[in-house]
Every structure is written in C-alpha cells, then in structure tokens.
Amino acid sequence: MKRNGYIVVCFFIIIRVTFVFAQSNAGAGKLLPDIPGYRTLCCDFHMHTVFSDGSVWPTVRVEEAWQEGLDAIAITDHIEYRPHKDDMTSDFNRSFSIAADSRPNGVVVIKGSEITRAMPPGHFNAIFLQDSNPLDTELYMDAIQAAADQSAFIFWNHPGWRQPDTKPIWYEEHTELFEKGLMHGIEIVNDREYYPEAFQYCLDKNLTLMGNSDVHSPIHMAWDLDGGEKRPMTVVFAREKSIASIKEALFDRRTAVYFEKKLFGHEPFLVPLINQCLQVKNVVADEKSVFVEIYNCSFFDYKCMIKPVEGISAPEKLTFYDGKKAGFTVKFTDEVKGRFVLPLLMENVLIAPEKGLFVEYVVSAKTIMEGSH
Ligand SMILES: [Zn+2]
Ligand SMILES: [Zn+2]
Incomplete structure (x- = not known):
C-alpha cells in the first residue's frame, strides 16, 4: 500500500510539472x-x-519575442544614456552577447x-x-560614421518624439546624413506613435519603412498581449530567416510596418x-448568385470596401x-458568370498616408466548380 501511495504521489507530481512546463512554454505560431x-x-x-534605461535582463527580450511569435529582434541599448552604469x-x-548566447528558440538576435x-x-x-564600442564618440557624425564603417543599417528613430504635435521636422542635419548615405530608413511607428509625415x-x-516597439519595460506591461494587442513590428520580406537575408532585405527596402491592426507598406509586397x-x-453558385467564403489566416482583422x-x-x-472565414453573397443581374473580379479597397492596409491598398480578387469557374461539390 505504501509503495502504491508513493507511485500515485509521483504520478501527480509528474502531471503537475508537465502542466506547468506546458503553460510556461506557450508561444504564438507564425x-x-x-x-x-x-x-x-x-x-x-x-x-x-538594464544595460541602458530598460528594466529587464537581455534574455527576457528573447523569451518575450519567442512567446509573441516574432522571428527576429535587435537589442539596441543607448550608447550615451546608461543610468545603471555603476x-x-x-x-x-x-x-547583445547575453541575449545571443541564451537559447533563442529560433529567434534571430541582431546586434545594435x-x-x-x-x-x-x-x-x-x-x-x-x-x-558597438567605437560608437562612443563626442560628435554624432563620428558615431554614425563608425556604424557605417561596419556596414551597419542606420535608421532615424521616433522622428516626431517630443516635437510640436509629434510632427517630424526634417532638418539640414538630416539632409546631410541622407546625402552622405548614412540614413537608410526611418521609424514611421515607434511605441504608440505613428508619423504619417x-x-x-x-x-x-526611397528609405526603408521601419516600425518598432522601443520597449523599456517587460513587454506585457507596455502592450496588452492577453487582450489581443501586439507590439509594433517591422515586417521583413527576406529570402531566408537569417541575419544576412534580413540585412539584405532592409537595404533593399523590402519591409512593411504593422501597428494597431494596420499595415503600412508597398504595393508589390502587400x-x-x-x-x-x-x-x-x-x-457555391446557383442560377443568379454566388456564395463566397474568404478565410483570414493572419493575426488581425482586415476591413475593406467592395467597389x-x-x-x-x-x-x-x-x-x-x-482566424475566421467571412461568407457573403454576390448577385448577378443576368446569369452567373464563370469568372468575375471582386475589387477590394483595403481600409487598414495603407500604401501612402491616405491611400488604401486596392486588391482585385479573381473568382474563377474552377473555384465555383470546386466549391459546388
Ligand atoms: Zn530613442
Ligand atoms: Zn530607444
């Protein structure tokens, strides 16, 4: 009896440990x-x-990224502002080295x-x-040049932060950096700010669109992840999931930005x-109408108008x-056509500050035949 009791206790401990383990390793899919x-x-x-003015250890950034389903992160502590330096x-x-040497679980970690x-x-x-050490210079131009000498990708952060009405102002200094080839992208989104300018x-x-969290606290304190929010992200269209391919894509301007259930980007990728x-x-077709089902396999809603x-x-x-399918009926004045086009104007996918993406959906006879079976 004693032995059986011991086995039962062990069994429950194993179940409990397995359960806790499964809970702590829940991460989002693609x-x-x-x-x-x-x-x-x-x-x-x-x-x-904590190596600049953040409040978490570098490995936490990797774990947060894995949990949220991110593919790559850059650790970008301040050079000039290190309140915990003592x-x-x-x-x-x-x-960076602490984060990169941890178990990144497939998250690409980039030095910044x-x-x-x-x-x-x-x-x-x-x-x-x-x-990163040669970036510790007196003059800003020397710091940026030190980064360029390492073939770094350099972008202007939060250009409207602490500016009147959070509107970016393009100064002579920016013209100089741009003309010298020392500015490759701009954050159009930083934290909760979006800068249409x-x-x-x-x-x-022809600069690369960037959108990032600039998170300082634990990510779940900045964004209500359990409530369905996600941090802002730079969406990169890369040949492979590797540092070299991500770098190539950024210099080639193959990005879009996700922010608060909106996408900003370029037509050829969107x-x-x-x-x-x-x-x-x-x-499903009958004599006068077609019932169409469209499934959304991404992580946020799309709103659109049918022209x-x-x-x-x-x-x-x-x-x-x-994660759901939407069903709607298309009615025809005459007989049902074997192939027709649905012109969709996307309201929350923008290719310019005030311009929604236009997509033509071709519904073909083949689809109709398959659907009617
Ligand atoms: Zn900053
Ligand atoms: Zn920052």
Missing part, C-alpha cells in the same frame, strides 16, 4: 504567411535592457546600438554592428501578402476577422 519568393518575418529592431559595468556589446543625441539629428539606431519621407526618398492572408476557400462592379451586387463593406 504570425503572417510567406509570399512567393520571400519569407514574411515579423521583427522588432528597437528595444532596451551596476552594469560591462562594455556596449554585453547586452542607439546613438542618442539631441534633435537635430535626434536618435539613430545602427543594427548589424560587429562592435515620416511615411511620406520614406516614399519620397498585394501578394493580402492574397496569402485572405484566401477564397469555398464558392461597385457592373452587373454585380455585393456587400459594400466587409470585415475579415482574424
């Missing part, structure tokens, strides 16, 4: 589908740890630093550095992405909820 030719990677290239006495490379100067020119992140700068000057996110799954088409009546507005 957030966005790949597009033809490219992996779609969700990344955050701006965050702090305790954190290591050099400027240490926070934040060059932190008054506006103008403001704060700049340099990522893909080999050594910066979006336009990127379009006008059209295939929406085609992968919203898939026509089932079409009027001659001979067709369809709902004016549609919302595709994340």
